[in-house]
Amino acid sequence: MLSVSVTREDRLIAGFASLAILVHLIEAAFPSPLPGVKPGLANIITLIVFFRYGLRMAVWVSLLRVLVASLLLGSFLSPTFALSLAGAVAVIGILSLISAFPSRFGLSPLGVAVLCALSHTSAQFLLAYWLLVPHPGLLGLYPIFMTFALIFGFISGVISQKVYRQLGAA
Amino acid sequence: MTTRADILVLLFSFFLVVSLYPLLWQPHEAFADTAELSARSSKRLLALDQDGVYRIEGFLGETIVEVSEKKIRVLASPCSNKQCIRSGWLQKVGEFSACLPNGVSLFLLGDDRYDSINF
Numbered sequence: 001m002l003s004v005s006v007t008r009e010d011r012l013i014a015g016f017a018s019l020a021i022l023v024h025l026i027e028a029a030f031p032s033p034l035p036g037v038k039p040g041l042a043n044i045i046t047l048i049v050f051f052r053y054g055l056r057m058a059v060w061v062s063l064l065r066v067l068v069a070s071l072l073l074g075s076f077l078s079p080t081f082a083l084s085l086a087g088a089v090a091v092i093g094i095l096s097l098i099s100a101f102p103s104r105f106g107l108s109p110l111g112v113a114v115l116c117a118l119s120h121t122s123a124q125f126l127l128a129y130w131l132l133v134p135h136p137g138l139l140g141l142y143p144i145f146m147t148f149a150l151i152f153g154f155i156s157g158v159i160s161q162k163v164y165r166q167l168g169a170a
Numbered sequence: 171m172t173t174r175a176d177i178l179v180l181l182f183s184f185f186l187v188v189s190l191y192p193l194l195w196q197p198h199e200a201f202a203d204t205a206e207l208s209a210r211s212s213k214r215l216l217a218l219d220q221d222g223v224y225r226i227e228g229f230l231g232e233t234i235v236e237v238s239e240k241k242i243r244v245l246a247s248p249c250s251n252k253q254c255i256r257s258g259w260l261q262k263v264g265e266f267s268a269c270l271p272n273g274v275s276l277f278l279l280g281d282d283r284y285d286s287i288n289f
Contacts, residue, residue: 105175106173106175107173107176107179108171108173108176110176110180111172111176111178111180114180114183115183118186136200139194140195142190142194143191143193146186147187149187150183150184150187153183161171161172
């Protein structure tokens with residue numbers, strides 16, 4: 001019989017990923033004032049995992065969330081999925097960069113959240129411009145999206161910081 | 171627990187976002203490289219980097235257009251109200267001039283590929 005050994009890390013990844021998927025799904029149910037503008041609260045989970053357990057687990061949680069949430073919402077392999085994945089990849093890029101520096105550049109979850117939100121939005125925008133709507137008029141929306149990214153990044157950063165402080169280091 | 175690095179990131183992000191507005195909210199000007207000149211059944215593309223005077227036959231007679239310094243205008247038209255001539259010089263993508271009585275139109279094209287894909 002085939003048996004798969006499950007480590008403690010696997011269980012943690014599964015738990016945090018399902019938490020992130022849940023947040024993602026709840027958020028998807030809310031109407032947005034502007035298509036594409038979303039608070040991105042699921043990234044709070046990614047950030048907390050990043051700060052408590054490091055980059056490797058954060059990458060797992062973030063990619064699992066994008067995959068499973070798209071399967072549940074029926075957007076797997078659609079443009080929405082591509083945008084979602086682009087955002088996640090950008091965030092992973094930023095997190096890798098930060099974790100390459102000693103003591104994470106001295107950043108707390110707040111600073112990291114803002115950086116993640118801005119790079120997430122930028123990556124999505126770049127992909128949308130390149131793939132979906134290559135019209136110069138689209139660039140006019142970029143400042144607006146970035147403004148929302150800054151605001152929501154700040155809010156989710158404050159939440160991440162508070163939650164992380166409550167949980168303490170793993 | 172907010173660190174000095176956080177404050178720096180916040181300040182930097184704020185100025186970045188604010189500076190995006192003047193940067194991207196300027197009217198963008200895409201200059202055309204080709205003009206499509208059509209009349210009745212004929213249609214021809216004129217390259218704007220080659221100066222010249224072109225003639226095309228319409229319902230009433232001959233319309234004459236002029237290309238000069240990457241701009242194009244209707245020079246003469248046999249119509250009565252001369253709206254096409256009053257459009258003046260055209261040079262940006264999407265600009266057009268038309269003479270309805272003579273059935274002649276001028277439309278400026280650029281290098282935009284397509285404006286959307288529908289899924």
